[in-house]
Structures are given as structure tokens and as C-alpha cells.
Amino acid sequence: MAEPAPSNAAPPLKNSALIRRLFGLAWAYRLHCVRVLFLQLVLLTIGIAGLSFTGLGIDYIRSHVEGVSFDATVFGLVPPAAWPPLYVLAALACGVLLLALARAVLNFLYAVSINRLVQQKLVVDLRAEVYDKLQRLSFRFFDANNTGSIITRVTGDVQAVRMFVDQVLMQSVIMVISLTVYVAYMVHLHVGLTLACLATTPLLAWLSTWFSKKIEPEYRLNRTLFERMIQSFSESIQGIGVTKGFGREAEDRERFGRANRAVYEQQRGIFWKVSLFSPAVGALTRINMVVLLGYGGWLVIDGQLPLGTGLIVFAGLLEQFSGQVNSVATLVNSVQQSLIGARRVFEILDSPVEVQSAPDAVRCGRLRGAVCFERVSFAYTGITPVLRDIDLEVAPGQCVAILGPTGAGKSVLMSLIPRFFDPVSGRLLIDGLDARDLHLDDLRRNIGLVFQESFLFSNTVAANIAFGCPDATSAQIEKAAKIAAAHDFIMALPQGYDTVLGESGSGLSGGQRQRLAIARAVLLEPSILLLDDPTAAIDSETEHEIFEALDRAIAGRTTFIVAHRLSTLRRADFIIVMEEGRIVQRGTHAELMRQPGAYRRVAQLQLIDGAALHEEAEGRGLV
Structure with missing residues (x-):
């Protein structure tokens, strides 16, 4: 990210x-x-x-x-x-x-x-x-x-x-x-x-x-x-x-x-x-x-x-x-x-430890998941700011989708939530408290992460799912796998949950690896879920399977999802569009389609491409 x-x-x-x-x-x-x-x-x-x-x-x-x-x-x-x-x-x-x-x-x-x-x-x-x-x-x-x-x-x-x-x-x-x-x-x-x-x-x-x-x-x-x-x-x-x-x-x-x-x-x-x-x-x-x-x-x-x-x-x-x-x-x-x-x-x-818990950090249990960016800016040392004056408020349980070109600052925005970096100016509030005032371990245990290309360790399937919660029981691991729509393909593996995966999950398809990553995130029962374009590298059929898993994983959790496909964007409660480190548009899919701007251009291009593909499929007798 x-x-x-x-x-x-x-x-x-x-x-x-x-x-x-x-x-x-x-x-x-x-x-x-x-x-x-x-x-x-x-x-x-x-x-x-x-x-x-x-x-x-x-x-x-x-x-x-x-x-x-x-x-x-x-x-x-x-x-x-x-x-x-x-x-x-x-x-x-x-x-x-x-x-x-x-x-x-x-x-x-x-x-x-x-x-x-x-x-x-x-x-x-x-x-x-x-x-x-x-x-x-x-x-x-x-x-x-x-x-x-x-x-x-x-x-x-x-x-x-x-x-x-x-x-x-x-x-x-x-x-x-x-x-x-x-x-x-x-x-x-x-x-x-x-x-x-x-x-x-x-x-x-x-x-x-x-x-x-x-x-x-x-x-x-x-x-x-x-x-x-x-x-x-x-x-x-x-x-x-x-x-x-x-x-x-x-x-x-x-x-x-x-x-x-x-x-x-x-x-x-x-x-x-x-x-x-x-x-x-x-x-x-x-x-x-x-x-x-x-x-x-x-x-x-x-x-x-x-x-x-x-x-x-x-x-x-x-x-x-x-x-x-x-x-x-x-x-x-x-x-x-x-x-x-x-x-x-x-x-x-x-090397300085730039991000760590303050001596008087607040210990917290389960967070509600309210996230608020107050005029947040971020820049790497000696480089033009990546984020500029971000104001964004997300209520507990809401799903916000983030759209923008490469380099717009989408991943960096999400990286600030688990404090992979800290803002240069402004504040990031979690449940009304500055994220820097929360104990780092407690904060991150409330956050689930699914990357575009999720990394799996050379260990058993169960150990990979329980990576963030090593004391989880077999029943908890299986429950998380079912939420992520991974249980069926896991049981089809030679040793089921005890199957040892190859390096980086070799032998599994991209969709299977993503579903294991979703199960790993869900097992934590996080208040906040961060999804960094999880369906970008998979086909449409697999995307449908992933969405079924995501719909169950997102339920009741504050979710940030970087996405470029309309099928993903429409699922969000509201969408923000980023360009050059700023939020240039925000609203629901329907609201943004009525506004001239980047979102409507991207949506129209995808609709045109989708219509063309559908017409070609009909001509070939595939639909």
C-alpha cells in the first residue's frame, strides 16, 4: 500500500x-x-x-x-x-x-x-x-x-x-x-x-x-x-x-x-x-x-x-x-x-522508529470504526505532497470506495489509518481520538487488510488464515473461511485446512488466494476493513465469487476500498474521487453520474466497453 x-x-x-x-x-x-x-x-x-x-x-x-x-x-x-x-x-x-x-x-x-x-x-x-x-x-x-x-x-x-x-x-x-x-x-x-x-x-x-x-x-x-x-x-x-x-x-x-x-x-x-x-x-x-x-x-x-x-x-x-x-x-x-x-x-x-505508540498511549478494546480525516496532508521527505488537505468523515459501518488515477494518493490515504505513516499536518481521528494517541497494537488489531496481491506464507492453510490471531480455534478459522467463501475449495485440498501451501501460495488461483486473505482479515473481527483493489487482477467470474465473500466480510464494518470497476464502486455507501492528492468529487454512484467530472468519464467508458463486449458475445452466440 x-x-x-x-x-x-x-x-x-x-x-x-x-x-x-x-x-x-x-x-x-x-x-x-x-x-x-x-x-x-x-x-x-x-x-x-x-x-x-x-x-x-x-x-x-x-x-x-x-x-x-x-x-x-x-x-x-x-x-x-x-x-x-x-x-x-x-x-x-x-x-x-x-x-x-x-x-x-x-x-x-x-x-x-x-x-x-x-x-x-x-x-x-x-x-x-x-x-x-x-x-x-x-x-x-x-x-x-x-x-x-x-x-x-x-x-x-x-x-x-x-x-x-x-x-x-x-x-x-x-x-x-x-x-x-x-x-x-x-x-x-x-x-x-x-x-x-x-x-x-x-x-x-x-x-x-x-x-x-x-x-x-x-x-x-x-x-x-x-x-x-x-x-x-x-x-x-x-x-x-x-x-x-x-x-x-x-x-x-x-x-x-x-x-x-x-x-x-x-x-x-x-x-x-x-x-x-x-x-x-x-x-x-x-x-x-x-x-x-x-x-x-x-x-x-x-x-x-x-x-x-x-x-x-x-x-x-x-x-x-x-x-x-x-x-x-x-x-x-x-x-x-x-x-x-x-x-x-x-x-x-x-534507523529511527517513526511510527510507535506514545508513552501515554490509550489502550482500547474493540473500536466502533468511526474515521475522520481533518485537513490531513502527507509528504515523503523532500518530495511534493502526496495528500493535500483531506477532509473526510466515515461513520461506523459505512463503506467508502476510492477512485483515482495512479499516483493520486489512494493507497497512501488508506496507509494512514493503520499508521503505516503519520500525517505531516492535520489529524486522523478514530472514534474521536487522534490515531497517534491510541496504542499501536490495539489500533492495528482493529483493522483488517486485504491487498491487491495478498501474500501467503509457506505454512498450512489454517496457519495462514490465523496469522493475525494465532490462538484462534479450528471452529473460528472455519467460520472465517465460510464468510470468505473459501471453505469449499479448502476442503477439496489434499489435507484440507492442514494442507501446506507453497511459497506465496503457489498452486492456488488468484481468487483462492484472495479469499484466504479475506478470511485472514475477517478472523480478526476488525472494526475497520481496508481493501486495496482486491479484484483488480482477477477475471469476471472470479470477481463474482470474491464479491460474495466481500459482501459478507463488509457487513457491519467500516470499509475503505480502492476500486476501479463499477461493479465494486456501486456497492459502496459513497464514493470519493482523488486527483493529485486531493478529493475532487464525493457522493453516491447515482449522484456522481449526474455530475460532470472524472467519475462519470470513467463510468461511461466502462459502460461502453461492457456494451461492446456484450454485443460481441451475442454475435458469437455466447449469451
Whole structure:
């Protein structure tokens, strides 16, 4: 019922603000994060301990081979002098083995903990929050964002937030802790060697910052291209009937192929840049090992540094340090992907909820159905008004038909009643109260909707009818179906009311789908019924069946019906004619036929066409 409108979303978040939001999101799971970081710290300690025991063993073997004194220690531990060498080496080997087993167990616990944090908690909660927000956003948001974009945000972009917490935030903290511990231990071993080996670190920091800024636009473009591909795919599936009907399968494949190739080629460009950056970082870290072999080897030969607990342990720490630094390339890659996706998720979460219940909203039961428009105007942001000074009063139980050309504002007028939008000026009164003062849920439970093309869910017939009233009994569902003249064809289905419908009600005719939609609206027992041209896309015979259902559905309810056929217009208590957002004529069918204007022109054209068709049918012996 809504018409396209521009988005009024907030401006995109800057990276600094976005990162603060992501840290705030992670803070909500701080206990899980602390548990993960504690496990990582224990793993780090065990790794250094295992490395130190290995170095101690090397020094012990060297002392016996070269016949030199042995005075090395690890964490203050010294092998007992009375032990034979075989006992000492066996004890050191068992220690290394036990540490390796403990490390394996803790790695498993770490993997479980990080998975529970990011997959079972954060992703599930965030996806639910985004979906909840989508349910509360107005039609303006959905008019401004295509289906492919919204689906991508709820699925892929939420995973990008997971990537930030898992692969950026947690890994960054782990990296900082690891590098701090490694550097502290290396300084403990030898200050000069540490400074010499880490001389390239400032260059690595600068290179990482430069690359991060360079690659960000690439990831932003990639996300846009991917979204276009999803949209192309979505449209292809939705329009498969049109595609096959016009024999455009080859062109459609080519269109999707172009979108798919654009994503591939752009991703390949990112891959090459990342692939060049990673070796560059690796080459710089290899310089550290060159320095270690030269300077560190000289220190060992000169007797200033032990071989095992000195150079070997230092080499292991430097290797671990280089490994953490090499992961900067992956970290930078993850940062840009996660920031692009997170920004799109927060765009949904930050979108204003334009239509909602006021804090002091009036709770109401069943409404009488009196509707009054008082000088109501409506416009989308920055666009010419769609409705202008609408004055209209409809008494409870009256049926008003709305006629007008495309773009006259008919559907928008009806959209204001359930508050899909709110007027820019003027008031819409329901039973004498401003619609904005009524609780939104209560208001909408009093309104039944039947669209021109009604949507049915992939569920049972009964569930589709009871969609707005899930607690309805079988007897209530059947009663609504009988009012909508749907009971007979439902019973002819394989499982009757328990028949599961295909996507969008595939397998049912247009008239059958409309009758199910009418039953769904009637089951609510609404005070107000809104019918948006429900017979426009069906044939005359089916129209007759629908009218029988509509006559029963309308009885006793305030009804607004957008219509263009005389057979529909004549059923109304009075008719309004709209042009360019204004009501230009109003009255009964008989009154409007006596007035020159749009209504009489439309009626006369339909009467002429109807007479011509009747004459042709008589000539062919059909009547």
C-alpha cells in the first residue's frame, strides 16, 4: 500500500565512533571475553614454560658433552645434582609432554569458549535484535532499501560483527598481551639483543596503518557489488515467470554473470593486495632472525648468553613474536571487512522508529470504526505532497470506495489509518481520538487488510488464515473461511485446512488466494476493513465469487476500498474521487453520474466497453 520514499537514515558512522560501538557491544559479553582471555594467558604461559624446559634440556646436554658447569635454571627450578643425566632428561621430556597435553586441552576449551561467545551468544542475540528492529521500522525504510540489501545485512553483515569481536577485538588483545609477555621475557634474557631484533617493529606499525587506509575503500566497494549480486539473484527468482514467459533466460544468466564476475574481479584485486602485504610483513620479520643469528650467536660464543635457555629460548620467543606480527595482515583484512559490515548493521539499529505508540498511549478494546480525516496532508521527505488537505468523515459501518488515477494518493490515504505513516499536518481521528494517541497494537488489531496481491506464507492453510490471531480455534478459522467463501475449495485440498501451501501460495488461483486473505482479515473481527483493489487482477467470474465473500466480510464494518470497476464502486455507501492528492468529487454512484467530472468519464467508458463486449458475445452466440 505504500509508495516509494527516500530513506531518512542517520549519516554513516565514522570509524572511531563505529569502533566504540563495537567495543560497547563486546562489553555486554565481558564475562565471556575475560574467560577467553584468561585461557589465552594460561596458554601463553604454558608455551613459554615448554620452550624454557626445552632450552634447559639443551643446556644440560651441552654441559655434559663439553664438560662445562651447569648453572641454568627455569623459573627458579634446578635439576637435582644427585640425579643421573638420564633421569634429568626424562623428567624434562615428561615436563614438556605434560605441558603439550595441557596446552591441547586448553586449546580445546579456548575454541569452545570463543565459539560460544561469538556464535551462540553474540551472533544469535545481534541477529534477533536486528530482526526486532526491522519489525518496528516504518514502510519508509523498506521502500528505501531493497530486499537483497536487508537480507545481506541480517546474515552476512551480522557475521562481520562477529568477525570484529572474534578476529579483531579478541585477537588484538591477545596479540598485545602476547607481544608484551614475549618482549618482557626477551628483555629479561638480554636487553641489547631485544632492541636489535625488534628494530623493524615501528616500520611494521606504519606499514600496517598505511595498508589499512588503502584497503578500506576496496572492501566497501566489494560489499556494494556483493549486494547488487544478491539483488540480481533475488529479482531473478521472484521474476522467473516473466523471464521464462519472454524467453529471456540467456539474458538473465548474462546479467547475473556480470554481477557475479564483478564481485569476483574485485575480490581478486583485494586478494592480490593482501597477498603482497603479507610477504612484505614476513620479510621484515625475517630480518629479526638474521640479527638474532649474527648478534645472538656472537653473544653465545662470547659467553654472555647461554645457548639453550638463552639463544634457543630467545629464538623461540622471537619466532612467536614474528608470528603474531605476521598476523597483522590478517588482522587488517578482518578490521576492514568487519567495519564495513558492522556499519551496515548499525544503520538498521540506528534507523529511527517513526511510527510507535506514545508513552501515554490509550489502550482500547474493540473500536466502533468511526474515521475522520481533518485537513490531513502527507509528504515523503523532500518530495511534493502526496495528500493535500483531506477532509473526510466515515461513520461506523459505512463503506467508502476510492477512485483515482495512479499516483493520486489512494493507497497512501488508506496507509494512514493503520499508521503505516503519520500525517505531516492535520489529524486522523478514530472514534474521536487522534490515531497517534491510541496504542499501536490495539489500533492495528482493529483493522483488517486485504491487498491487491495478498501474500501467503509457506505454512498450512489454517496457519495462514490465523496469522493475525494465532490462538484462534479450528471452529473460528472455519467460520472465517465460510464468510470468505473459501471453505469449499479448502476442503477439496489434499489435507484440507492442514494442507501446506507453497511459497506465496503457489498452486492456488488468484481468487483462492484472495479469499484466504479475506478470511485472514475477517478472523480478526476488525472494526475497520481496508481493501486495496482486491479484484483488480482477477477475471469476471472470479470477481463474482470474491464479491460474495466481500459482501459478507463488509457487513457491519467500516470499509475503505480502492476500486476501479463499477461493479465494486456501486456497492459502496459513497464514493470519493482523488486527483493529485486531493478529493475532487464525493457522493453516491447515482449522484456522481449526474455530475460532470472524472467519475462519470470513467463510468461511461466502462459502460461502453461492457456494451461492446456484450454485443460481441451475442454475435458469437455466447449469451
